Amino acid sequence: MAKTDIVTRSFATRARTIDHLGREQIADAPTAVSELWKNSWDAYARTVKLHIFNEEPAVAVLTDDGHGMRESDLFERWLVIGTESKVSDTQPVASADRGGLPIRARQGQKGIGRLSSAKLGSILLLISKHRSDRYVAALIDWRMFENPFLNLSEVVVATGAFDTKSAIFEALPALADDLIGSVLAMNNGWRTEDRPLRQAWKRFDDEWRNEEPMRAGLPPSQRILQSMKRIPFRPDHLEKWDAPGTAMLVFELDDTLKALPSTGDTDLIRNEIIDRFQRTLSNFVDPYSTGRNRPDFDYSVDVRTPGADGTRGKILVGAEKAIDRSQVQDMEHQIEGSVGDDGIFRGRLKAFGYWIEGAVEFELPKGLYMPERAASRVGPFDIYIASMEFEQANSSHDRPEHIRYLALSEDYSGLMIYRDGLRVLPYGREDNDFFEIEYKRSKNAGRYFWNHRQMFGRLALTRQNNPNLKDKAGREGFIDNTAAKTFRALVGNILDQSARRYFGSASDIRKPRLAAIKASNRAERAEEEAKKLRERERKMFQAELERAEQTLPTLLSEIKRELQEFAIAGDDQVVAAAGLISDWRSSLADTSMRTQPSGSARLTSRYQAARNNVDTVSELISTYETRFREAVQKYEAAEPSRLLDKQIRQATDAVRLQIERFQDHIIGLQREQYDLVRTLAQTRIADFGKDAQAIVAKVSAKLIDVSSAVNLLARLRDDWISENRQIFGIYVSALESVKAEIDLETLASVQNQDLREAAAELDRLTALAQLGIAVEIAAHDLQEFDEMATAGLNALPEDMRNAPEVRDIRLGIEGLTDQLRFLSPLRLSGDRMQRWITGVEIAEFIRQFFAPKFAEAGIRFRATDEFLSLRLYERPARIFPVFMNLVNNSVYWVGTVARVTREILFDVVGSEVVIADSGPGVSDEDTSQIFRLFFTRKERSGRGVGLYLARANLSAGGHSIRYKRADDPPTLPGAAFYIEFRDADLGPQGS
Numbered sequence: 001m002a003k004t005d006i007v008t009r010s011f012a013t014r015a016r017t018i019d020h021l022g023r024e025q026i027a028d029a030p031t032a033v034s035e036l037w038k039n040s041w042d043a044y045a046r047t048v049k050l051h052i053f054n055e056e057p058a059v060a061v062l063t064d065d066g067h068g069m070r071e072s073d074l075f076e077r078w079l080v081i082g083t084e085s086k087v088s089d090t091q092p093v094a095s096a097d098r099g100g101l102p103i104r105a106r107q108g109q110k111g112i113g114r115l116s117s118a119k120l121g122s123i124l125l126l127i128s129k130h131r132s133d134r135y136v137a138a139l140i141d142w143r144m145f146e147n148p149f150l151n152l153s154e155v156v157v158a159t160g161a162f163d164t165k166s167a168i169f170e171a172l173p174a175l176a177d178d179l180i181g182s183v184l185a186m187n188n189g190w191r192t193e194d195r196p197l198r199q200a201w202k203r204f205d206d207e208w209r210n211e212e213p214m215r216a217g218l219p220p221s222q223r224i225l226q227s228m229k230r231i232p233f234r235p236d237h238l239e240k241w242d243a244p245g246t247a248m249l250v251f252e253l254d255d256t257l258k259a260l261p262s263t264g265d266t267d268l269i270r271n272e273i274i275d276r277f278q279r280t281l282s283n284f285v286d287p288y289s290t291g292r293n294r295p296d297f298d299y300s301v302d303v304r305t306p307g308a309d310g311t312r313g314k315i316l317v318g319a320e321k322a323i324d325r326s327q328v329q330d331m332e333h334q335i336e337g338s339v340g341d342d343g344i345f346r347g348r349l350k351a352f353g354y355w356i357e358g359a360v361e362f363e364l365p366k367g368l369y370m371p372e373r374a375a376s377r378v379g380p381f382d383i384y385i386a387s388m389e390f391e392q393a394n395s396s397h398d399r400p401e402h403i404r405y406l407a408l409s410e411d412y413s414g415l416m417i418y419r420d421g422l423r424v425l426p427y428g429r430e431d432n433d434f435f436e437i438e439y440k441r442s443k444n445a446g447r448y449f450w451n452h453r454q455m456f457g458r459l460a461l462t463r464q465n466n467p468n469l470k471d472k473a474g475r476e477g478f479i480d481n482t483a484a485k486t487f488r489a490l491v492g493n494i495l496d497q498s499a500r501r502y503f504g505s506a507s508d509i510r511k512p513r514l515a516a517i518k519a520s521n522r523a524e525r526a527e528e529e530a531k532k533l534r535e536r537e538r539k540m541f542q543a544e545l546e547r548a549e550q551t552l553p554t555l556l557s558e559i560k561r562e563l564q565e566f567a568i569a570g571d572d573q574v575v576a577a578a579g580l581i582s583d584w585r586s587s588l589a590d591t592s593m594r595t596q597p598s599g600s601a602r603l604t605s606r607y608q609a610a611r612n613n614v615d616t617v618s619e620l621i622s623t624y625e626t627r628f629r630e631a632v633q634k635y636e637a638a639e640p641s642r643l644l645d646k647q648i649r650q651a652t653d654a655v656r657l658q659i660e661r662f663q664d665h666i667i668g669l670q671r672e673q674y675d676l677v678r679t680l681a682q683t684r685i686a687d688f689g690k691d692a693q694a695i696v697a698k699v700s701a702k703l704i705d706v707s708s709a710v711n712l713l714a715r716l717r718d719d720w721i722s723e724n725r726q727i728f729g730i731y732v733s734a735l736e737s738v739k740a741e742i743d744l745e746t747l748a749s750v751q752n753q754d755l756r757e758a759a760a761e762l763d764r765l766t767a768l769a770q771l772g773i774a775v776e777i778a779a780h781d782l783q784e785f786d787e788m789a790t791a792g793l794n795a796l797p798e799d800m801r802n803a804p805e806v807r808d809i810r811l812g813i814e815g816l817t818d819q820l821r822f823l824s825p826l827r828l829s830g831d832r833m834q835r836w837i838t839g840v841e842i843a844e845f846i847r848q849f850f851a852p853k854f855a856e857a858g859i860r861f862r863a864t865d866e867f868l869s870l871r872l873y874e875r876p877a878r879i880f881p882v883f884m885n886l887v888n889n890s891v892y893w894v895g896t897v898a899r900v901t902r903e904i905l906f907d908v909v910g911s912e913v914v915i916a917d918s919g920p921g922v923s924d925e926d927t928s929q930i931f932r933l934f935f936t937r938k939e940r941s942g943r944g945v946g947l948y949l950a951r952a953n954l955s956a957g958g959h960s961i962r963y964k965r966a967d968d969p970p971t972l973p974g975a976a977f978y979i980e981f982r983d984a985d986l987g988p989q990g991s
Contacts, residue, residue, distance in 0.1 A: 013152040018145040021081065022115025027476045029256035030280035031425050032119035033062070036248070037284060037299060038107035038422060039114060040064035043246065044098045047298045051313075052253075053237060054261035054305040057230070060120055060250040061237050067097035068244035069128040071161055074136045078114060078126075079157060096131075101296060105420040105463045118142040122252035125233050127168055129243035135162045139175040141224050144182055149200035156182045165243075169235050176228045183221055191229055197221055227252055240805070260316060261303045264857025265895045274316070277301075279411070280425065281317045286418040288325045288384045288458050295421035323412040328386040328456045331405060332396045335385040335457075335498055343370045343486075345383070345494050351502040352513045353396035362497040368489055376482035379465030383494065385415065385457035387450070387503075396513075409453055416458045419469075426476055428458075434477065435491050446505030450495050459491060537597045545603060545610055548591040552613040555587055559620045566624070568631040571638055577628050579650050584621050586654070588614070611925075677731060684727075688720050837879055839863065839870030843906055845880060846887055853891050858899040866908040871985040878953050882961075885946035886915045886977055892938060893919030893975065905972050908986055912978040916964075919974035927963050958982040 026032045033050060040048045043066030053059040069078060092103055117124050126138040139158040144150070158178035162168045180187045184195040197205070205219035218226065233249045241247050250257075259273040284299050301317035315321065337347010337360070345362040348355060364370070371377050389395040392402045415435065416428030426432045430452060433439055437455075440448040461469060468483035478484040502509050568574055591614065596607050692713060699709045793806060800806055843863035847854075854861055872879070887904060894902045894917050907914040922930055929935045931951045936944035954961050964976040 014148060015145045015150040015152050015155045016148055017152060018081070018115065018155075019118070019142070021473070022145075023118040023142060025473050026116050026119040027426070028276075028280075029119055029254045030277050031476070032116035033281060033301070034284065034423065034425055035113045035116035036062055037064075040066050040246070041104060041297060041422060042106050042108050043067050044093060044101050044104065045245065046099070046101070046296055049240075049299075050301040050317075051237075051240075052257060052260050052301070052303045054303050055232075057232050057251065058253050058258060058261065059232055059237060060253055060257050061241075062117075062120075062248040062250070063238070063241040063245065064247075065242075065245045067093070067099070068130040068246055069136060070130045070133040071136050073130070074126075074128065074138065074159065079138070079159075081115075107420065107422060107463075117248055117250065118145075120248075120254055120257060121250035123227055123231065123250065125168075125172075125231075125249040125251075126246070127165070127238070127249070128246040131244045135165065135168060135243065136160070137162060137168045137171075137175070139172070139179055141179060141227065143220060143224055146220065147200055147204045149203045150182075154182065154200070165238060166235055169233060172231055172233060176231060180225065180228055183224055190225070260301075261305065262314070262856060264853060264855075264859075265899075267895075278317055278321070280429065283322045283412070283416065283428075284317075284423050285319065285322070286421045286423070286458060286460060287322045289418075289421065289460065290325060293421075297421070323408065323456065325384075327408060328405075330401075331386040331388050331456070333385075333387040333389075333503060335383060335494070338380055338382045339490055339494070340380050341370070343368070343378070343490050347383070349498065349502060351509050356502070362494050364490075365493050365497075368486075368493065371482055371486055376468055376486070378468070378483050378486045378490065379462075381462075381466065381487075382460040383457070383491070384460075385455055387455040387457075390451065390454050408456070413453050413456055415452070415455060417461065418458050419461045419466075420463055421460075424461075424471065424478075432477070435488060435495065437495065440496075447499065448496070449499035449503040449505075534597065534599065537594070538600050541594055541597055541600060542603065544591075544593045545607060548593055548610045548614070549606065551587060551591050552610065552617060555584065555591075556613060556617055556620070559584060559617065559624060563620065563624055563627075566627055566631075568628075568635050571642065574632060574635065575650060581621065581625050581628065582651065582654060584617075584624075586658075588617055588621065673731070677728075680727070684720075684724065688716075691716055691720075834873055834875050837872055837874055837876060839868045839906070842870075842879070842883055843868060846883055846906075849884065850887060850891065857891065857895050857902060859891065859894055859902045859904060861904050863906040864908065866986070867906040867913065869986075870908060870913065872981050873983065874957055874981075878957050882950045882953050882979070883915070885950045889946055890915070890917035890919060890975065893917065896920060897974075903972060907971060909969060909971070909978070911986065912980050913984075913986075914971055914976055914978055916971040916976035917974040918972045921974045922963060930963060931961075954979065 026035065037048050043064060045064035045066035048064045049062070051061045051063075053061065098104075117126075122141060122143050124138075124140045124142065126140070127135060128137075129135045137160050144155045145152075147155075156179060158175040160168075160171055160175065162171065177187055177190075180190055183198060183201050184190055185198050186195045189195070201221040205221050208219050209215070217223075232251060237249055238247055256273055256277060259270045260277065263270075281299070281301065285295050285297050286293075289295075298319055299317070300315060300319070302313040302315045304313045332350065332353045334350035334355075335347065336349075337345055339345050343364050346359060349360045350356070388397060388402070388405050392399060395402050397405065414428035414430065415437070417424040427434055433452075437448075437450050437452055441451055445451075466483070466487075468481065469487060470479050470481070471477070472479055478487075499507070501507055504510065562580060566577075568577065591610075593607070593610065593614075596604065600607075695704075695709050695712050695716070698704045699706060704712070793809065796806065847861055850861070853859070890904045894904065897919055901918050903918045905914070905916045907916065926935075926937065931947050932944070933948040934944035935948075951961050959979060959981050961977055961979045964971075964978065968976070968978070
């Protein structure tokens with residue numbers, strides 16, 4: 001080969017590389033926020049904030065108070081992809097840039113964390129300022145990096161240096177002009193006139209159209225142009241941020257960020273998004289570290305909504321919403337210690353409320369060896385776990401404590417991982433089982449004690465000790481290398497050994513502890529039998545459901561076919577039709593299902609579908625029967641006696657067949673139990689004889705004397721008689737109940753269900769009472785605190801009083817005071833005096849209290865003249881909560897229908913006051929249960945307390961409440977509640 005044939009080449013980088021490394025790598029918006037906060041950590045920020053401005057269009061602003069960037073930092077580092085952290089670590093941050101903070105371990109490792117901002121939204125305005133330099137800014141549209149026909153060098157980022165913040169916003173149009181130069185061949189006058197596209201963008205648009213010719217919407221280039229024409233960034237978006245530091249303003253937000261502001265609609269998907277967002281970020285900084293180990297890093301996410309009295313913020317995420325070690329440090333099970341270089345855990349452990357004496361160690365399991373190579377070594381790390389028994393009957397905590405920990409577990413449970421104080425995702429999320437906790441538990445829940453939903457804790461790493469535990473590019477866990485596998489095995493070993501020795505079913509500590517808690521007595525046996533009954537109920541319910549699912553569709557098709565072909569033209573058809581009706585009703589009865597038992601929630605949708613089929617079949621049978629009766633009345637039988645005889649024979653055969661089936665089943669069970677009892681009796685008699693002969697043998701061997709033998713035989717007899725009474729008494733009791741025609745299964749099932757409901761109601765009432773007491777105590781002091789805070793604010797210098805921060809504090813205090821003023825009649829210790837309450841007062845109270853929700857959800861609230869003329873003599877603390885609870889329910893359900901139809905109405909009909917809404921209403925099957933405590937159909941946030949309290953309050957005053965009936969005059973199409981007040985003056989309508 002000639003030398004001239006050899007040439008060197010280099011890789012060409014397409015613009016899409018940035019999209020792959022940024023937006024497509026990051027799993028979701030919370031992970032992106034986490035990455036950007038870690039960048040702020042590396043910039044020695046003390047405070048990071050994410051503001052979502054709830055306006056049209058929405059804007060997200062992420063700020064920090066770190067050391068910021070110089071021009072050289074922006075151009076040579078931020079805009080350079082893949083800056084290596086190892087190089088940065090050799091050049092520690094200057095003391096002046098650390099702001100008095102100690103040297104921090106760098107969180108960024110791959111030099112691409114900044115690209116996470118592409119996950120938050122399409123358009124980014126980056127602003128930064130170093131204490132020694134001017135402001136620098138960069139305008140980026142991340143969608144430009146989606147074009148596959150562009151090289152990376154062909155996409156521009158509009159940048160500039162400025163003296164003030166306001167100058168940046170004044171220069172926004174010029175920055176947009178420069179940016180558009182990557183899209184248009186000519187960018188002069190592009191806002192008002194069409195300009196030709198660059199060839200790469202023309203090709204991208206054409207390909208976009210060709211993919212789906214009927215696709216609606218604008219092509220990629222036009223979306224970018226339209227966004228640039230309406231950039232919404234304003235100086236007041238950065239009103240609360242001052243340099244030095246960095247700010248990111250984002251527009252065309254990701255769906256997750258769009259979902260965070262409240263809309264007033266009842267949206268289950270949005271609620272799920274918010275819940276995941278909060279759970280991911282709420283414990284961003286290690287909440288279980290103590291003292292100096294706790295990082296000096298404050299974080300928050302809030303939604304800022306403009307209003308007539310200024311912008312109000314609602315905090316979604318913050319350190320104040322995170323869990324704290326003090327909240328779980330008294331839990332009955334604890335593991336606290338560290339794992340050394342040798343992989344052995346050393347520390348202390350608490351089980352069932354008692355600390356184990358001395359140090360606890362968990363050695364390495366056989367076959368697990370610590371890697372010795374530098375590239376795969378696992379270094380020391382700390383561990384802290386707190387947990388409890390899930391069943392209160394097994395717990396050393398009293399009921400209120402247990403309820404409190406269960407409530408905490410709903411929001412904060414999970415085993416998280418922290419590196420140098422900041423959270424490593426996705427560990428600790430419910431959908432991540434890195435340590436195979438749930439997998440092992442599914443194999444043996446008793447042996448493998450640990451459960452994600454009942455454990456709190458974290459593993460604390462440092463990058464210095466564990467450099468080989470590296471994040472994946474998308475920040476969704478560790479790279480699956482030898483170090484990660486070893487780390488997982490070490491933690492799994494600690495969990496397995498602690499369960500085996502102390503917490504699980506095989507531990508020596510657990511058995512005596514549970515024996516003390518659950519003494520072997522009649523109550524315990526009853527509970528065990530109840531568990532068996534509940535399990536049997538669940539199995540029988542599932543079997544009945546499966547039988548119904550198999551039978552009902554066929555039965556439904558058959559009845560529909562017979563209805564279409566229905567005709568009575570002869571005696572045989574009369575007999576056949578009557579037989580069909582009987583057969584169908586018998587088949588329908590065979591598909592009957594018991595009430596859905598607890599512990600079978602996964603079958604709810606199938607059960608409801610089967611119930612709907614049962615109702616449909618029942619209606620069709622009734623329709624067929626009606627048509628049959630009408631036809632028989634018109635039909636004249638040719639041979640009436642023969643017709644009736646044939647029908648009697650048919651009915652007799654059906655009844656005999658059913659009875660014979662029952663008889664065969666009962667005889668089979670009797671024989672089986674007879675054989676079992678006979679074998680048991682023979683075995684017991686033989687075993688007693690062996691025990692008695694053993695005592696005689698001891699006398700013969702002169703091991704005991706005759707007197708001792710007499711006593712032993714008497715004791716043996718008493719023990720065996722007691723055991724026999726317990727063993728055989730079960731059969732006698734059951735057979736006597738059968739003889740007396742007592743349905744034991746129904747009786748036990750009903751009592752078991754009542755017991756479960758009573759226990760659950762007691763738990764929730766305890767929690768409710770604790771909440772009420774806490775509110776009562778807090779309300780007592782709020783008024784004084786309000787006066788102290790107001791006086792302090794008024795004493796500030798005038799320039800400080802008018803500062804935005806002070807204005808927000810004042811708004812917050814006024815809001816609290818307003819709510820306190822509204823709620824003061826509702827307090828337990830509130831006004832106990834009766835007085836005249838008017839409909840005008842009630843309507844105005846509701847209108848003002850729910851004004852924000854009405855406005856946000858677009859709900860029309862209306863009170864008729866008849867209601868406004870209402871007067872009743874009662875305690876306000878009894879009446880106002882009733883209307884609040886009813887309206888609060890209506891707000892939720894009205895939020896599920898179209899905005900144009902949302903309405904809540906107060907009216908008077910006859911002698912009753914009506915509270916109606918335009919929501920979906922209450923289904924017929926639920927109307928008998930809606931006033932039961934803790935019954936709710938709300939997917940989220942429902943507690944099932946409001947209607948119960950409403951009825952209880954009214955009953956205490958001799959009033960009554962009911963749900964609407966079919967014969968009530970129409971009000972609004974949704975739910976309607978009717979209240980009959982004792983001795984109320986209802987005005988002209990009532991009289």
